Amino acid sequence: MFTVEDIDELVSRLLKHGAELVGEMVQYQDSYRLCYIREKHGLLIGLAEQLGNKG
Template structure:
């Protein structure tokens, strides 16, 4: 039985740009370093590998995001611009205090709204999807009331 979600992982080409995007969203860098060697490959099934990794955490300390840049072996496929109805992992969603301010800050730093608007779901949430660096799909939601 799972007790806690430890982290969500995203593979990127430009680790610094991805870190900048997620810190602008409010996450905090917990650590950054190289993961390499045969032991790591036993976990992933990729054999000997070299990966630059950054771990970020949400301000409440409950959520973590692992950003990885593979140096060896090379990346084999690219799903960053897949539409929302594609199979597999596509997005991560964060709750924010002020969605309008968050959208303004992220779009000023190059993010793009997937739709042309922030949508309200009943009297519960205002939410939207944005594409960040490299087309990473991120959802943000503001709870109402």
């Protein structure tokens, strides 16, 4: 699982390069937005964006 600053922007860029969203983007309470991406060679990557107080 990797923490990212802007999950929507990153997922958009990855999809343009042949990645695939696995399932759907989900939100865990008011803390995180999470998703899994399968890149074009089959590697599964978890992404998480912290919401709210990021400091």
